[in-house]
Amino acid sequence: MVDENTQDNAPEQEEEAAIVQAGPVSSWLTENGFDHDLLEPDHxxxxxxxxxxxxxxxxxxxxxxxxxxxLQCQGAYDLGPGKExxxxxxxxxxxxxxxxxxxVRIKVFLPRDNPHIPSVYWIWKAADWQERESYDMYGIIYDGHPDLKRILMPEDWVGWPLRKDYVSPDFYELQDAY
Known part of the structure; x- marks a missing residue:
């Protein structure tokens, strides 16, 4: 037998579970007028x-x-084919x-067809190679970066190897290797 009170309170309990409490950084940002959204804290x-x-x-x-x-770490990931x-x-x-x-962790969600985002290199110099790696692997373009070019893959590589919709080429011809 199911308790009717439990069923009636289910939507309220879901709403309460979905509310994320603002932490000290988010509270400070809100007090100072910075627009942002809260996500659930990490693990x-x-x-x-x-x-x-x-x-x-x-x-x-x-x-x-x-x-x-x-800046401890900057990186990127793909939410899946056709997603952000x-x-x-x-x-x-x-x-x-x-x-x-x-x-604190910051996340910026970008459309995969036009993934442009401003570089934070001018705030934290440590973003230099980290943004280049995100560009190289995912194709995210960091506008204003002083030297945005491939860092791991050959400069003539086609595509973004860590995107989940990436199709590996059958072969990659080494040029001028002989």
């Missing part, structure tokens, strides 16, 4: 913030001013006499 409990490509540089500049002075590409940023607030570094 370590680190805040995840979703931002549109247009607001990436202003938001990252604000986070840098707020103390997030270290994601560029992500793992930021850390590094300071003296800090027992536990504060962290």
């Amino acid at each position: 370590l409990g680190v805040e995840l913030i979703k931002v549109s490509p247009d607001f990436l540089v202003p938001l990252c500049t604000a986070l840098y001013a707020y103390g997030f002075n270290y 590409l994601v560029s992500f940023y793992h930021l850390i607030k590094v300071s003296d006499n800090c027992e536990q570094a504060e962290e």
Whole structure:
């Protein structure tokens, strides 16, 4: 026998489960007028913030001013054939006499047919080769990057090898290898 009260409360329970509590970084961004969306925290409990490509540089500049002075990792991934590409940023607030570094993750979802996003190289120089790798493997174009070119694949390689809809060529001819 099913309890009627349980069935009646099911939509309310789903809504409560879907609400993501704002963390300290998101609260600070909201207080200072920066447009963003919250995602569920990652498996370590680190805040995840979703931002549109247009607001990436202003938001990252604000986070840098707020103390997030270290870009631990920048990367990308593919959500699947026909779906979006994601560029992500793992930021850390590094300071003296800090027992536990504060962290935040930023994700930018991009259309696969025109994946343009501003470069954060001018905020964190560590983004240089990391953005180049994301470009090389996924075809995400980081506008304003000083040297956006392939870093792992040969310069004449066709396609983006880590996209889930990538079709490997039957062969790759080495030119000038003899």
